[in-house]
Each structure stands twice: as structure tokens, then as C-alpha cells.
Amino acid sequence: xxxxxxxxxxxxxxxxxxxxxxxxxxxxxxxxxxxxxxxxxxxxxxxxxxxxxxxxxxxxxxxxxxxxxxxxxxxxxxxxxxxxxxxxxxxxxxxxxxxxxxxxxxxxxxxxxxxxxxxxxxxxxxxxxxxxxxxxxxxxxxxxxxxxxxxxxxxxxxxxxxxxxxxxxxxxxxxxxxxxxxxxxxxxxxxxxxxxxxxxxxxxxxxxxxxxxxxxxxxxxxxxxxxxxxxxxxxxxxxxxxxxxxxxxxxxxxxxxxxxxxxxxxxxxxxxxxxxxxxxxxxxxxxxxxxxxxxxxxxxxxxxxxxxxxxxxxxxxxxxxxxxxxxx
Amino acid sequence: xxxxxxxxxxxxxxxxxxxxxxxxxxxxxxxxxxxxxxxxxxxxxxxxxxxxxxxxxxxxxxxxxxxxxxxxxxxxxxxxxxxxxxxxxxxxxxxxxxxxxxxxxxxxxxxxxxxxxxxxxxxxxxxxxxxxxxxxxxxxxxxxxxxxxxxxxxxxxxxxxxxxxxxxxxxxxxxxxxxxxxxxxxxxxxxxxxxxxxxxxxxxxxxxxxxxxxxxxxxxxxxxxxxxxxxxxxxxxxxxxxxxxxxxxxxxxxxxxxxxxxxxxxxxxxxxxxxxxxxxxxxxxxxxxxxxxxxxxxxxxxxxxxxxxxxxxxxxxxxxxxxxxxxx
Numbered sequence: 001x002x003x004x005x006x007x008x009x010x011x012x013x014x015x016x017x018x019x020x021x022x023x024x025x026x027x028x029x030x031x032x033x034x035x036x037x038x039x040x041x042x043x044x045x046x047x048x049x050x051x052x053x054x055x056x057x058x059x060x061x062x063x064x065x066x067x068x069x070x071x072x073x074x075x076x077x078x079x080x081x082x083x084x085x086x087x088x089x090x091x092x093x094x095x096x097x098x099x100x101x102x103x104x105x106x107x108x109x110x111x112x113x114x115x116x117x118x119x120x121x122x123x124x125x126x127x128x129x130x131x132x133x134x135x136x137x138x139x140x141x142x143x144x145x146x147x148x149x150x151x152x153x154x155x156x157x158x159x160x161x162x163x164x165x166x167x168x169x170x171x172x173x174x175x176x177x178x179x180x181x182x183x184x185x186x187x188x189x190x191x192x193x194x195x196x197x198x199x200x201x202x203x204x205x206x207x208x209x210x211x212x213x214x215x216x217x218x219x220x221x222x223x224x225x226x227x228x229x230x231x232x233x234x235x236x237x238x239x240x241x242x243x244x245x246x247x248x249x250x251x252x253x254x255x256x257x258x259x260x261x262x263x264x265x266x267x268x269x270x271x272x273x274x275x276x277x278x279x280x281x282x283x284x285x286x287x288x289x290x291x292x293x294x295x296x297x298x299x300x301x302x303x304x305x306x307x308x309x310x311x312x313x314x315x316x317x318x319x320x321x322x323x324x325x326x327x328x
Numbered sequence: 329x330x331x332x333x334x335x336x337x338x339x340x341x342x343x344x345x346x347x348x349x350x351x352x353x354x355x356x357x358x359x360x361x362x363x364x365x366x367x368x369x370x371x372x373x374x375x376x377x378x379x380x381x382x383x384x385x386x387x388x389x390x391x392x393x394x395x396x397x398x399x400x401x402x403x404x405x406x407x408x409x410x411x412x413x414x415x416x417x418x419x420x421x422x423x424x425x426x427x428x429x430x431x432x433x434x435x436x437x438x439x440x441x442x443x444x445x446x447x448x449x450x451x452x453x454x455x456x457x458x459x460x461x462x463x464x465x466x467x468x469x470x471x472x473x474x475x476x477x478x479x480x481x482x483x484x485x486x487x488x489x490x491x492x493x494x495x496x497x498x499x500x501x502x503x504x505x506x507x508x509x510x511x512x513x514x515x516x517x518x519x520x521x522x523x524x525x526x527x528x529x530x531x532x533x534x535x536x537x538x539x540x541x542x543x544x545x546x547x548x549x550x551x552x553x554x555x556x557x558x559x560x561x562x563x564x565x566x567x568x569x570x571x572x573x574x575x576x577x578x579x580x581x582x583x584x585x586x587x588x589x590x591x592x593x594x595x596x597x598x599x600x601x602x603x604x605x606x607x608x609x610x611x612x613x614x615x616x617x618x619x620x621x622x623x624x625x626x627x628x629x630x631x632x633x634x635x636x637x638x639x640x641x642x643x644x645x646x647x648x649x650x651x652x653x654x655x656x
Contacts (some may be wrong), residue, residue, distance in 0.1 A: 019587055022589060024468055133641070136655065138612050138613050250596075259344070259605060259608040265608050270601075276587075281466075288465040288466050291465075307640070308641040308648070310639060310640075316461055328453045
């Protein structure tokens with residue numbers, strides 16, 4: 001009996017979930033739900049129905065775990081509590097500052113519905129969070145560093161696109177190698193925003209647009225670019241499509257810390273991701289947590305969880321005896 | 329009310345546990361147990377009693393979690409089941425091939441005694457195992473690589489010391505940078521033992537000993553050295569004490585894998601440890617798992633666990649709300 005996964009929202013992440021289900025032999029894609037006209041939505045998997053999002057409650061019995069693939073700004077704060085009352089759910093809510101509030105809403109809904117929900121799965125929040133927690137628990141006397149990239153930031157790309165005269169844009173966040181090396185050395189450097197990351201922008205300008213004005217507006221944009229060393233490259237639409245269509249990302253979680261009765265020994269814990277496809281990797285993490293949610297629901301648990309609450313063995317299709325024999 | 333930790337066996341690892349307890353504000357060292365004459369054992373912490381190992385059962389009420397610090401070859405297979413019947417325990421049993429058998433013995437004893445036991449805590453087995461499991465769950469279509477070092481292998485150092493004419497020795501296991509780079513490239517290389525690690529030996533020979541015979545015996549020693557490119561340096565006892573007294577170690581757990589409906593995207597997950605003190609870092613991991621064992625025992629659980637069974641949140645002194653707000 002395979003785990004029947006539903007996808008709620010069919011964009012980049014939804015397609016990633018479809019691929020991840022395909023890679024996990026104990027899972028099957030049960031249905032896709034969309035706010036568009038279902039007849040216009042072509043999915044990759046043959047024979048799987050596409051329904052309208054409004055009809056989701058009439059398919060409660062067909063889905064073991066529903067994966068919510070909407071955005072964190074406006075979709076998930078509404079959708080996850082709404083669906084957690086009726087389905088076991090996983091989302092990738094990634095507005096770090098609003099996680100406690102989101103958790104409370106989802107926890108209430110899931111408990112009322114007798115369901116299990118897991119929020120903020122992915123890599124940050126997600127695998128990076130796990131590595132922050134493990135490293136802090138193991139080295140209480142230390143310092144944390146998270147670097148992102150090299151990778152495409154959708155938020156920063158969107159911010160550039162909103163500038164007058166810009167047709168399209170792609171922004172890469174790039175960790176500064178010198179800062180990484182300083183952190184790895186164990187010297188516990190205090191690093192400014194500017195010292196940790198640079199921002200590289202590839203911009204397609206409208207014909208006749210004032211490029212120096214666009215470049216100035218980008219570099220001086222508060223919050224997004226003003227605190228960084230930013231490079232702006234103007235390229236053609238063809239170059240953007242050819243060289244910058246992918247969504248790579250990744251980064252580093254590093255903790256350095258001291259042990260010994262007199263803090264005489266230094267240690268470095270470093271976790272690195274290098275991802276060709278940010279949405280597909282995020283989806284792969286979500287799929288593993290969907291397995292855990294399915295098992296917890298079977299075991300009678302209810303309420304909201306995060307990656308911090310899930311015993312690692314629950315993520316693997318292998319049983320405990322096999323895991324101990326092959327991976328411990 | 330602090331977690332009262334007992335140390336059973338006071339060598340390098342036992343001293344590491346003492347230091348780790350000192351770094352965790354919710355823990356206190358309750359007692360040290362030794363097979364030596366307790367009066368001859370000086371520990372670092374003032375005011376903590378040292379008892380003879382034979383008297384351990386008369387101190388059951390003083391210890392919340394006992395950490396076993398003996399060796400995996402002969403100590404732990406006997407001691408962990410014996411003590412798990414009377415105490416909540418953590419050990420660092422690291423003979424990978426015998427973990428299933430050890431698990432069964434400890435599980436039986438802990439269940440009979442109504443106690444919680446956690447075996448094979450440390451970094452390999454331990455943090456490396458966790459990273460193998462997480463990475464496999466997230467990237468089902470991929471390949472695993474573990475590299476060790478640069479670090480001192482006690483087993484290999486001991487093997488050299490058993491050669492006739494050798495006074496002392498230190499052996500470093502060194503990962504081959506070229507192999508690491510090949511793995512990181514995502515090319516899924518098939519690597520021989522020789523291609524992954526080299527072995528560097530620092531040997532103090534007895535006066536008049538035949539150095540070329542010693543070097544030959546090292547390089548041709550089956551299992552330990554014959555399958556590796558090995559370098560042998562003869563040094564003085566003073567040089568060994570001055571430059572090779574520390575016990576650094578570390579390594580890399582890497583998984584590369586593919587996602588996408590047609591496996592079109594590559595991903596790299598890399599976990600790295602660089603440790604000044606192998607025993608102190610191992611002890612730091614054990615201390616975090618002692619906290620989890622204490623909590624599980626309070627919650628009424630019994631039986632043997634491994635790192636795979638422990639939800640990450642149980643390792644941290646922070647509560648769930650704080651963890652979600654600060655680390656997720």
C-alpha cells in the first residue's frame with residue numbers, strides 16, 4: 001500500500017513534488033489541485049487527475065498526505081490551517097519571522113481535525129535548521145554562520161523587475177569566499193552583511209531605457225541591495241533565457257566551537273548544499289517529511305510538527321533494523 | 329534540577345564527558361566510576377566523588393544518565409547491557425559490524441530494567457550516520473561517500489606499535505583531495521580504497537632497529553596498510569611528543585544525487601567535521617544524547633535507541649517554541 005500524496009498548487013514546487021514522488025517507490029501521486037482551470041493544467045505523470053482547488057474537500061479519502069505548494073506571503077498562511085483541518089499536510093512556509101504564528105494556527109487546525117501537519121520543510125528552513133540545531137546541541141560554546149548561494153534569489157529578481165525600464169532580471173546571491181575561510185579558521189569573525197555575500201544581477205533593459213539610472217536604483221535599493229556590494233550586468237533576453245533559466249541554489253551552515261576544561265580545543269562543523277534546482281531539492285525534502293507525517297498519523301499523533309520534532313528514522317523507507325545495519 | 333551524569337571509565341573519553349558536562353548548564357557531574365583504585369584517580373572537577381566500578385549499583389539513586397566510556401572491543405559488549413538493566417545509559421559503541429547484535433543485547437536489558445539506553449553516539453557512528461540517513465532520505469537516487477581525516481587512527485597507531493623494534497607511533501588517515509573533488513563534481517566515481525585515503529605514519533624506532541624492515545612490515549601489513557599508499561617517517565620520541573601528541577580527526581560525508589522527472593538535475597550534500605580533539609567532540613555528542621535519554625526516561629520510554637530514533641529537539645536545552653523562533 002503506497003502513500004497517496006496530493007499536490008495543492010502546481011508551479012515549480014508542485015512539479016518538484018511530482019518528480020520526488022516518482023523517485024520514492026513507497027509513494028504514489030493521487031491528485032493535483034489547482035486554482036487554474038484543471039483542463040488547462042498538463043502534468044508530467046500519466047493517469048493522475050487534476051482537480052480544481054475548490055473541490056479539494058470532496059477528495060479527502062483519496063489523499064494520505066497533502067503537500068501545499070503555494071507561496072509563503074499570502075497562500076500558505078491561509079491554506080495550511082484550512083487544509084490541516086481535513087488532511088495530513090506538509091508545507092514549506094519560509095518566512096522565518098512568522099513561523100511561530102503560523103505554527104500556532106496550523107497546530108490548532110490540525111488538532112481540531114485530528115490530523116498531523118508539518119510546516120517549514122525544505123532546506124532553509126529545513127535541512128539548514130536541523131544542522132543549526134544539531135551543531136548547537138553538540139557544541140554549546142560556539143558561533144553560528146549561515147551563508148547562502150551561489151544561487152538565484154527569486155525575491156531579489158522580482159525586486160529588480162519592478163524597476164521602471166526593466167524587462168526581466170535574474171539575481172544571484174554569492175557567498176564571499178574570504179568570509180567563508182575566516183569562519184572555517186575558527187577565529188569567530190564578526191561579519192557585516194556586506195562582508196558575507198555579494199549580489200550579481202543580470203538585467204534585460206527595455207530598448208532606450210536609461211541603464212545607469214536602472215543600475216543606480218538597483219544598487220541603492222534599501223534592504224535588498226544597499227547593504228551589499230552589487231554588480232549589474234545588462235544582457236539580452238536571449239542570453240537570459242540561455243544562461244540564466246535554471247534555479248540553482250545552496251549554501252553553508254557552519255558552527256565553530258570550543259571544548260575542553262579550559263576551552264583548549266577548536267572544532268568545525270560544516271554542512272553544505274549545492275543544488276542544481278532549488279524547487280526540486282526543496283520538494284525532495286518535503287517528500288521525505290511526507291513519509292514521516294504519514295507514519296505519525298498512522299500512529300495516532302495529531303497537531304503541528306517541524307523538522308525538529310521528527311526522529312530521523314521516520315524519514316527513511318528502510319526499517320530500523322536495516323538502518324542500524326547499513327547506515328549507523 | 330540538573331541532569332545528574334555519571335561517568336563509567338575515566339580515560340580520554342571519560343575526561344571528555346567531564347568537560348562536556350561542564351559546558352552544559354543543565355547538567356552536573358554526579359560521580360565517576362573506575363576499575364582502578366579510586367584514590368589514585370584525580371579528576372578535573374572539584375568535589376565530585378570517584379567510586380570503584382564494582383560499587384556502581386549502590387549509587388543507582390544518584391545518577392540520571394550513566395555514560396559508558398570503555399572500549400568497543402571488550403568493555404562495552406559486557407558493560408552496556410549490564411548497566412542498562414539498572415541505569416539510563418549512553419555508549420559510543422563503534423564496531424559497525426556488531427551494532428545489530430549489541431543493540432539486541434542492550435535493548436533486552438534496558439526493557440527488563442525499565443530503562444532507556446542509547447548506543448553508538450559520537451561522530452561515526454553518530455553525526456556521520458545521521459547525515460547518511462538524512463541525505464539518503466532526501467536524495468533516494470544517489471551515491472554515498474564517507475571520507476575520514478585528516479586524523480589520528482588509534483587502531484592503526486597500535487598496530488605499528490606491535491611491530492618489533494618500534495617504541496611508539498602515530499598514524500594519520502588522510503583523505504585524498506583529488507578523490508574528494510571527483511565526488512563533489514557529481515560524477516559518481518567508483519573509488520578504490522587506495523584512491524580514497526592515504527596513511528601517514530610517524531614512528532619512533534628503538535636504537536639500532538632495522539628501519540627498512542620496520543617500514544616494509546608497516547607497508548605490507550594486511551587490512552591495515554597493504555591496500556593504501558603509506559608513508560613512513562622515522563622521528564625521535566621528543567618530536568612525537570611535541571608534534572603528534574594531539575588526537576585530531578574529522579572527515580566528510582557526501583551524497584550526490586539526481587532529481588527531476590528525467591534525472592536532469594544534480595545535487596550535492598556535504599557534511600564536514602574538523603576536530604582538534606576526537607574524544608572531546610565524541611563526548612560532546614554523547615552529552616547531547618544524554619539529555620535526550622533523560623527526557624525519554626522521564627516520558628516513560630524504555631529500551632534501546634540509536635541516534636536515528638531521537639527527534640532533534642530532544643538534544644537541545646531550549647524548548648520547542650524557542651527553537652522554532654531562533655533556529656528554524
